[in-house]
Amino acid sequence: MIPIVLVGAAGRMGRAVEQALAASSEFVLQARVDRAANQPAGAVGWVVDAAEVLRAGDVAVEFSDPAACAALARLCAERGAGLVSGTTGLDAGQDEAVRSAARSVAVVRGANFSLGVAVLRRVLRTALAALPSGWDVEIIERHHRLKADSPSGTALALAADAAAQHGREGGAPRFGRGQGRTGPRAAGEIGVHSVRGGSWVGDHTVLLAGEGEWLELRHVAQDRLAFALGALVAARFVAGAAPGLYSLEDALAAGGRSQ
Ligand code: NAD
Numbered sequence: 001m002i003p004i005v006l007v008g009a010a011g012r013m014g015r016a017v018e019q020a021l022a023a024s025s026e027f028v029l030q031a032r033v034d035r036a037a038n039q040p041a042g043a044v045g046w047v048v049d050a051a052e053v054l055r056a057g058d059v060a061v062e063f064s065d066p067a068a069c070a071a072l073a074r075l076c077a078e079r080g081a082g083l084v085s086g087t088t089g090l091d092a093g094q095d096e097a098v099r100s101a102a103r104s105v106a107v108v109r110g111a112n113f114s115l116g117v118a119v120l121r122r123v124l125r126t127a128l129a130a131l132p133s134g135w136d137v138e139i140i141e142r143h144h145r146l147k148a149d150s151p152s153g154t155a156l157a158l159a160a161d162a163a164a165q166h167g168r169e170g171g172a173p174r175f176g177r178g179q180g181r182t183g184p185r186a187a188g189e190i191g192v193h194s195v196r197g198g199s200w201v202g203d204h205t206v207l208l209a210g211e212g213e214w215l216e217l218r219h220v221a222q223d224r225l226a227f228a229l230g231a232l233v234a235a236r237f238v239a240g241a242a243p244g245l246y247s248l249e250d251a252l253a254a255g256g257r258s259q
Contacts, residue, residue, distance in 0.1 A: 001028040002239045005054050005081070007072055008064030009046070010034040013086060016224035017061055020232050027235065030058060056080035059235045063227075065148070066090045070097035077101040082238035084231050085109040089149030102245035106238045110248045111153025113230030117204065118248055120219045121161050124206055127215065128165040135210045137162045138191040142203040150194040151175060154204055159190045162206070202227075 004021060008014040009032035021027050031053040032039075032046045039046045047053055050072055054060060059082040062072050069087040074097055076083040085098060088111050101107055112118075128137075139162075141155040151173075159173040166188065174189045185191075202221035207214060221227065230248055237251035 002026055002235060003028050003030045003055075003058045004235060005031050005033060005050055005058050005060045007033040007050055007060055007062035007068065008087075010038040010040065011063060013063030013224055013227060016228040017063065017231055020225060020228035024232060027232065034064075051075055054079050054081050058082070059084060059238050061086075061231055061235055063087060063231075066094045070094035073098045073101035073107070076107070077104040080105060082235075082241070083107045083109075084234040084238055086111075086113055086227065086231060088153030099245060103243060105243050106241035106246065107244070108234035108238055108246045108248065108251055110230075110234070111157050112202070112227065113234065113248055114202075114219070114221055114226040115230060115252070116219045116221070116226065117154055118230075118252060120204065120206070120217060121158065121249075123217055124158060124161055125165050127208060127217065128162060131208060131210070131215075133166060134187070135208050136185060136191075137166075138193070138207040138209065140193045140195065140205045140207070142195040142197075142200045144199045144201065145197050147196060150196070151192045152194070152202070152204070154202065155192050155194070158204060158206055159192050162190050 004027050006014055006017055006029060009018065021029050033050045036048050050060060054075055056079055060072055060076055061084040062069055063086040066087055066089055069085055069090060073083060082105055083101060085107060098107060098109055139155050139158050141152045143152060173192045175192050177191065201224055205216060205218040207216055234248055234251045237254050
């Protein structure tokens with residue numbers, strides 16, 4: 001059984017991961033970590049600091065917040081525990097903490113742990129390779145009203161994929177289109193637009209627009225279980241992997257996914 005320490009356990013994603021863990025016989029949930037204010041009243045077996053419970057050989061799975069993610073990455077490296085990291089919106093220093101931990105332990109990080117988005121990214125690269133480079137790329141993401149960062153990490157990953165595939169200048173993202181006389185669209189720019197409201201779990205549309213026609217690639221996450229199941233694929237992979245920074249795609253390629 002793979003021992004899991006779940007950080008951000010009381011959050012939306014933490015609860016979804018716990019649900020996925022309950023349906024699997026491969027993992028044992030060693031500890032739930034969250035801020036005292038968010039822990040369920042009278043909860044037993046919860047801690048506020050992963051340092052109280054994390055041991056060598058554990059796999060920490062975190063969907064929490066950027067500062068907590070960076071602190072946990074340092075702790076995993078110190079203790080010799082693997083890390084599955086799903087938090088988005090990290091600044092450069094926090095990002096470096098995760099990269100640095102991956103020099104000592106196995107880390108899978110991803111802005112989106114759903115199988116569908118892994119396939120969307122592949123399909124986008126294939127579509128752009130087949131289309132003339134003059135086609136415009138616009139990305140629209142929708143999330144629930146409480147999401148803290150914008151644009152979503154997934155939209156940024158899709159924009160980076162598109163820029164790399166375009167392989168030409170001007171592939172930088174343009175966040176929103178501004179207001180007033182914004183002028184014609186610059187060739188090669190990648191528009192990224194964020195919509196917030198209600199309880200959308202995660203919705204990403206990539207528009208590929210040519211002359212007189214357009215193509216739309218879309219992924220909709222209806223339930224956070226989609227991300228949670230991917231996080232467990234990553235946890236299984238991390239438990240047996242050498243130190244390094246890996247993606248969900250690496251984990252899927254190594255072990256596939258059953259659901
Ligand atoms: P949430 O606000 O519902 O949950 C976050 C939890 O982390 C909260 O319970 C909070 O108390 C806890 N937390 C914050 N600081 C902590 C600390 N120092 N120690 C322990 N716990 C701490 O948010 P959410 O919707 O579950 O999303 C969490 C993160 O995961 C966000 O960055 C979000 O963008 C990201 N996310 C990633 C994926 C993916 O597939 N990679 C999917 C969904 C959400």
